[in-house]
Amino acid sequence: MRQEFRAAAQACSVLGAHVRHGLQALPGVDRAHVRAKDTRRLAGSVAVEAALAETLPNSPLWDYGVGYRPSDNRNDVVHWVEVHPATDGEVRSVEAKLEWLIEWMTENAAELAEMDRRFVWVSSGRTHFSPTSPGLKRLAQKGCRHVGKVYTIE
Amino acid sequence: MQTMRLRNIGPIRRAELSFGDLTVLVGPQATGKSIALEFLKLLIDKGHVHQQLTRYGIDWSGKVDNFIDAYFGEGMHAIWSATSEIARDSGKVTMKQLARRGRATKTENVFMIPAQRVLSLRNGWPRPFADYAPGDPFAVRDFSEKLRILVEQEFGAKEQLFPQKGRLKEGIRRLLVEHVFGGFSLKIDKVASQKRLVLEHGGDPLPHMVWSAGQREFVPLLLGLYWLMPSARLSRRGDIQWVVLEELEMGLHPRAISAVLLMVLDLVWRGYKVCVSTHATQVLEAVWAIRQLQEAGAGPRSLLRMFNAPETQLMQGLADGVLNKAFRVYYFDRETGSTSDISSLDPDAESDLEARWGGLGEFSERANQAVADAVAAAGCSK
Numbered sequence: 001m002r003q004e005f006r007a008a009a010q011a012c013s014v015l016g017a018h019v020r021h022g023l024q025a026l027p028g029v030d031r032a033h034v035r036a037k038d039t040r041r042l043a044g045s046v047a048v049e050a051a052l053a054e055t056l057p058n059s060p061l062w063d064y065g066v067g068y069r070p071s072d073n074r075n076d077v078v079h080w081v082e083v084h085p086a087t088d089g090e091v092r093s094v095e096a097k098l099e100w101l102i103e104w105m106t107e108n109a110a111e112l113a114e115m116d117r118r119f120v121w122v123s124s125g126r127t128h129f130s131p132t133s134p135g136l137k138r139l140a141q142k143g144c145r146h147v148g149k150v151y152t153i154e
Numbered sequence: 155m156q157t158m159r160l161r162n163i164g165p166i167r168r169a170e171l172s173f174g175d176l177t178v179l180v181g182p183q184a185t186g187k188s189i190a191l192e193f194l195k196l197l198i199d200k201g202h203v204h205q206q207l208t209r210y211g212i213d214w215s216g217k218v219d220n221f222i223d224a225y226f227g228e229g230m231h232a233i234w235s236a237t238s239e240i241a242r243d244s245g246k247v248t249m250k251q252l253a254r255r256g257r258a259t260k261t262e263n264v265f266m267i268p269a270q271r272v273l274s275l276r277n278g279w280p281r282p283f284a285d286y287a288p289g290d291p292f293a294v295r296d297f298s299e300k301l302r303i304l305v306e307q308e309f310g311a312k313e314q315l316f317p318q319k320g321r322l323k324e325g326i327r328r329l330l331v332e333h334v335f336g337g338f339s340l341k342i343d344k345v346a347s348q349k350r351l352v353l354e355h356g357g358d359p360l361p362h363m364v365w366s367a368g369q370r371e372f373v374p375l376l377l378g379l380y381w382l383m384p385s386a387r388l389s390r391r392g393d394i395q396w397v398v399l400e401e402l403e404m405g406l407h408p409r410a411i412s413a414v415l416l417m418v419l420d421l422v423w424r425g426y427k428v429c430v431s432t433h434a435t436q437v438l439e440a441v442w443a444i445r446q447l448q449e450a451g452a453g454p455r456s457l458l459r460m461f462n463a464p465e466t467q468l469m470q471g472l473a474d475g476v477l478n479k480a481f482r483v484y485y486f487d488r489e490t491g492s493t494s495d496i497s498s499l500d501p502d503a504e505s506d507l508e509a510r511w512g513g514l515g516e517f518s519e520r521a522n523q524a525v526a527d528a529v530a531a532a533g534c535s536k
């Protein structure tokens with residue numbers, strides 16, 4: 001059966017009520033950092049941090065999950081997007097968020113955890129590291145890449 | 155000269171360069187970077203070029219094709235066509251003007267260290283101008299001749315060339331000892347009355363043929379830089395105002411490149427206008443970082459830390475001066491034959507060329523993407 005982002009996110013008791021159409025889960029300031037190559041393929045979005053801020057105030061919460069139906073119409077892919085300041089000093093902080101997300105998803109959102117995924121870090125302001133930064137290599141080894149100021153989902 | 159414009163010359167359709175204190179040219183092979191740099195020298199030093207060619211018996215009879223072959227190298231006349239144009243600040247200059255014999259002069263304002271510098275030593279000694287084939291490029295012949303004059307006239311018969319007190323800043327010498335020479339010294343030696351350059355460690359001379367590839371590349375570069383930095387007290391040599399250095403990274407380990415970059419910054423600090431061409435990401439990384447430090451109002455120590463250089467008073471003075479200089483970067487595009495100003499090297503730039511540093515940052519980014527996506531997929535719990 002085809003894996004759908006919307007159904008998987010709604011199956012999670014904590015995230016279910018926060019699922020929105022298109023990129024509507026992202027507030028305007030962050031939405032400016034995320035685009036879709038074909039907006040008709042967007043399968044919805046969810047603001048993880050907003051959904052969990054009250055119950056887990058001290059956890060390094062990840063920002064958003066965005067579902068996208070690939071051009072081969074197979075399973076949706078979840079693009080986990082963190083909009084965050086881009087300096088070498090923040091690599092550790094994004095790493096901590098990534099570790100938290102993967103662990104939390106495994107325990108609390110099993111259907112989302114099973115889906116194809118990308119983890120991306122989008123600069124919230126100016127990017128202050130070069131493409132060859134060892135911090136970015138370390139992050140890539142953990143499954144997350146930095147994409148600059150704007151991420152285009154495709 | 156502040157600007158240079160080239161049209162329809164070899165692979166160049168349209169190149170517009172506005173020079174900074176350090177100008178870096180990047181782009182794929184055979185896109186016209188060397189042609190642009192050689193034109194820079196010709197535009198400024200026409201009288202000197204004519205004087206040298208004439209002195210060594212080269213007669214182009216005022217003909218444009220012959221002159222282009224004599225200056226750029228055999229067969230290069232094909233780069234020039236009826237639609238070719240060249241201009242500097244003050245306006246267009248015709249190739250006829252450049253080829254026409256004018257006042258020959260010894261005055262030289264541009265010192266060029268060519269990419270073929272490894273050819274300038276034979277059997278461990280700099281080759282004279284006349285030792286080359288008639289069709290060899292002027293840049294390599296002229297550079298080689300200068301090295302010959304330097305080692306024959308400025309150093310004694312048994313002298314140690316490197317390390318040498320008073321030549322180069324101590325902080326830079328230390329980096330070169332560690333990262334280029336590995337404890338060896340560079341000396342003038344004699345075998346059966348024939349002088350030669352040797353590397354020496356523990357008393358045994360090592361001739362040119364057994365040097366590492368990097369050392370063979372670096373020694374001509376070092377001698378060229380000695381020419382430009384006559385002593386720690388004299389900041390510049392003669393009338394030289396410009397330095398052109400092609401592919402500074404050739405044959406060198408990244409740590410050695412870092413030391414050479416620091417020497418390039420020393421040239422900038424001394425007031426030379428420096429133009430380099432490069433295929434090394436490290437060079438753009440340095441320019442990007444310096445621009446970031448400038449914007450952040452950082453002090454000289456930040457710059458020295460980047461190069462792992464000692465924070466002596468002299469080195470701090472160098473770094474402080476460099477942080478007040480202007481840096482420009484141009485990309486030579488193969489597809490369009492034109493140049494793009496990518497000086498900001500801003501990873502967030504709208505232009506892909508600028509954000510990806512004219513392709514030099516591209517591989518690193520793709521490697522990160524391939525690894526990140528593979529790791530993310532492998533971690534799915536399905």
